[in-house]
């Protein structure tokens with residue numbers, strides 16, 4: 001089984017509220033169909049989630065009743081994005097089923113507390129493609145908080161031990177520094193967990209520009225520690241997802257699962 005995350009920056013325009021990238025998502029859906037693999041799909045929230053979530057400080061937990069409306073509005077928006085993704089998958093005859101985190105799991109101070117893994121397992125065993133997404137959720141300590149797609153990737157990787165974990169991004173993969181701001185940034189084709197440890201140290205020095213990348217590296221390291229290979233690839237380029245899924249050589253960053 002392959003566990004795939006379509007990042008919010010690849011299926012939405014992060015700078016524009018509620019801007020769904022239909023063409024890119026449709027092409028990625030067709031690549032998933034063509035590869036014909038067993039898949040659990042996770043997607044980010046992009047501009048359907050982050051803007052509202054920030055406006056109402058939802059990740060800080062309950063502070064006042066105004067946030068309740070913010071919580072439900074944010075949920076409604078990410079659910080809408082999820083419907084757009086599902087339609088795209090259904091158009092390719094993929095039997096995708098939505099599994100919304102807010103109804104399946106609870107966090108405790110941002111960390112996983114309970115999760116209904118069985119429902120993923122049952123849908124998979126019947127031949128469906130479970131689709132879940134970054135969402136607002138209940139939180140034991142904070143009242144509520146946000147469950148990111150990256151956290152879902154870690155949880156699902158730990159439980160299902162997939163063959164490979166794929167992150168579909170708007171970059172070719174990992175770089176030694178931020179390629180958007182540093183022209184000396186070098187592309188990383190292959191890395192071990194140890195090499196990523198060094199990378200985090202160096203990118204933390206520039207915490208302001210590489211914070212997003214440092215967070216992503218933490219997630220990748222956690223999955224690599226589960227002895228699962230992680231691949232990061234560019235979803236904007238035709239067939240990178242397909243080629244990665246079928247094991248064909250293409251440009252991506254391959255992070256080896258930690259060896260015993």
Ligand code: IPE
Pocket residue numbers: 006007008009043044045046047049050053074078133134135136146147148149150
């Ligand atoms: C964020 O999910 C969820 C909400 C803001 C409600 P992600 O963190 O997985 O989304 P992206 O991939 O960064 O857009």
